């Protein structure tokens with residue numbers, strides 16, 4: 001793919017978290033927030049990163065200089081967003097990070113299954129957002145066909161045996177018990193073992209979006225999910 005030859009310096013970045021213990025399971029990591037996303041979720045919590053042409057700060061060379069100083073102190077670097085796989089420079093940036101001895105993590109919604117396939121040799125761990133059943137994705141992302149692409153990415157990662165956490169942040173209106181029951185049953189049947197339900201906290205959402213349901217530990221949908229997956233996490237408010 002073209003991205004394999006793109007220069008890492010071209011990676012457009014919207015921010016850097018220098019240290020986190022929650023973005024890569026079991027590892028101390030830095031998070032690089034990549035610009036650009038092909039989808040337009042109404043509840044997006046990083047809407048300022050959707051625009052690929054916004055200011056790129058810090059520059060990739062500054063990120064690498066920072067990582068050089070953190071060798072031996074950090075375990076991993078997570079590429080998040082936005083949607084990291086939207087950028088052709090991602091593969092080169094990941095290769096440079098691996099060259100420094102860090103593990104590479106990826107947060108993705110899976111909009112580009114073929115790019116994801118080609119990134120597999122560079123990935124140590126993936127957090128994949130599955131937002132809804134495939135047929136309901138356009139309600140979430142405003143993009144036709146997005147659900148098929150996300151679920152193709154899921155199939156690809158499962159078939160590859162990738163270290164994977166699937167996570168759902170249910171959109172208001174697609175967060176009822178019956179809906180989440182169907183969704184988690186489909187995910188478990190697909191072969192997902194590690195799954196997280198994350199409380200939706202809409203930022204700047206349209207006024208007609210209903211309030212999100214509060215996902216508590218004793219919620220019926222949470223209890224169903226807990227039974228279905230060998231590893232289950234509730235990330236509540």
Ligand code: SF4
Pocket residue numbers: 037038039040041043044045046047050081082083109
């Ligand atoms: S896929 Fe993620 S970054 Fe893109 S619009 Fe949706 S919530 Fe925002």
